[in-house]
Amino acid sequence: MRYLLGSxxxxxxxxxxxxxxxxxxxHAEPVKSLHGGQxxxxxxxHLELVAKDGELLLYVTDHSDKxxxxxxxxxxxxxxQGFENATTQVELIPAGENTLKGTGTFTLxxxxxxIVFLKLPQRDAHAARFTPLKTKS
Numbered sequence: 001m002r003y004l005l006g007s008x009x010x011x012x013x014x015x016x017x018x019x020x021x022x023x024x025x026x027h028a029e030p031v032k033s034l035h036g037g038q039x040x041x042x043x044x045x046h047l048e049l050v051a052k053d054g055e056l057l058l059y060v061t062d063h064s065d066k067x068x069x070x071x072x073x074x075x076x077x078x079x080x081q082g083f084e085n086a087t088t089q090v091e092l093i094p095a096g097e098n099t100l101k102g103t104g105t106f107t108l109x110x111x112x113x114x115i116v117f118l119k120l121p122q123r124d125a126h127a128a129r130f131t132p133l134k135t136k137s
Contacts, residue, residue: 001067002090009107016021027135031046031048032065033048034048034061034065035048035050035057035059036050036051037049037051037057037059038051038130040128040129040130041063042118042126042127042128043124044062044063044126045060045061045063045068045118045126046060046061046062046063046065047059047060047063047115047116047126047128048061048119049077049114049130051108051112051114051117051130052108053106053107053108054103054104054105054106054107055102055103056077056090056092056101056102056103056114057095057099057100057101058075058077058092058099058100058101058102058116058118059098059099060073060098060099060100060118060120061098067097067098068098068120069097069098070094070095070096070097070098070099070100071094071119071121072094072120072121073077073094073100073118073119073120073121074118075091075093075100075102075116075117075119076088076089076090076091076092076112076116076117077090077092077102077114077115077116077117077119078115079104079106079113079114079135080112080113080114080115080118081106081109081111081112081113082111083122084121088104088105088106089104090104090106094117100118110132111132112132113129113130113131113132114129114130115127115129115130116128116130117127
């Protein structure tokens with residue numbers, strides 16, 4: 001009986017470890033960009049930020065790349081530039097099925113970083129830090 005109980009506990013433990021490893025490996029993979037921006041996983045979402053001088057577009061999808069409606073969403077982007085970390089705040093408002101848009105007075109450079117905070121109605125808030133893209137050597 002002891003042998004049977006010990007084998008059962010060992011099997012249950014091994015099965016649990018395998019599932020946890022598979023789950024974390026899924027989220028460690030790069031997130032594909034559908035609109036030419038930089039994409040990150042943030043909680044249950046994939047957030048894709050398309051940034052141009054003076055304009056930000058944020059696309060929100062689930063982990064299967066299905067659009068998440070942004071009606072009633074609240075979002076804010078903090079744009080950080082330079083070694084002095086000069087910051088600009090941009091409010092993002094719903095602008096389509098799964099899109100939020102914001103405009104402001106800012107220019108993008110190689111050292112620009114953007115932090116986005118997103119709160120959808122009836123859901124938890126999530127944040128993502130979009131770091132500067134590396135230049136090709």
